[in-house]
Amino acid sequence: MRKVVAAKLHGIHVTEANLNYHGSITLDPEHCEEAGIFPLEFVEIWNKSSGARISTYVILGERGSRCCILNGAAARTCQPGDPVIICNSIYIPEGQITAMAPRILTFDRDNHVSERLSYQVRLDETGRYQFSILDEQGVRQPIPLFTGVG
Numbered sequence: 001m002r003k004v005v006a007a008k009l010h011g012i013h014v015t016e017a018n019l020n021y022h023g024s025i026t027l028d029p030e031h032c033e034e035a036g037i038f039p040l041e042f043v044e045i046w047n048k049s050s051g052a053r054i055s056t057y058v059i060l061g062e063r064g065s066r067c068c069i070l071n072g073a074a075a076r077t078c079q080p081g082d083p084v085i086i087c088n089s090i091y092i093p094e095g096q097i098t099a100m101a102p103r104i105l106t107f108d109r110d111n112h113v114s115e116r117l118s119y120q121v122r123l124d125e126t127g128r129y130q131f132s133i134l135d136e137q138g139v140r141q142p143i144p145l146f147t148g149v150g
Contacts, residue, residue: 001091005119007035008104009068009086011048012111014078016069023072025086026061034113035103037088045074046085052077066111083107097121097129104133117141 009031025045027037037043037058045054056074061067068086070078078084092100098121106115120132133141 002094002097003089003091004097004100005102006088006090006100007037007102008088009035009037009084010104010106011083012068012086012105012107013109014070014080014082014084015067015111016080017075017078018069018071019075021071021075023074024057024059025074026059026067026069026071027086028065028067028111029060029063031066031105031111031113032058032060034116035105037086041088044087044089045070045077046087047078047082048084049079049082050077068111098123 009027012031025043032038039060040057042055042057045056047053054074054077056071059071061069068084101118101120104115104117104119105113106117108114116136118134120134122130122132124130131143133143135141
């Protein structure tokens, strides 16, 4: 079994940090449903401003609020306004990786969805894995490549 990305909220901004609430992250149910993230599911959270990385579970906030609230100890890792990446994962047999299409939502500063993407892994004619990022129309998006510079 391999642990792989199942869904990702990329660049969603923290709307509140609530130290005095039981630990978790509170998210807008609309964002969770669209990405495929469930209530009580464990997620990884990566703060793009500080580099902090934590794991906690999801609770649902008010529908349509566009909230992203770090609660309890998690509140110490983020400040309101910080862009974060929230990622859930699943375990699958290696042979099923090409059947997956993880959903990725990207966000503007006000936590409106700005892009709806998916990841695709396929085997090429030589049997090697190929990775693509697809937009809503299935068009491949450019993938940043390591150039060894900078």
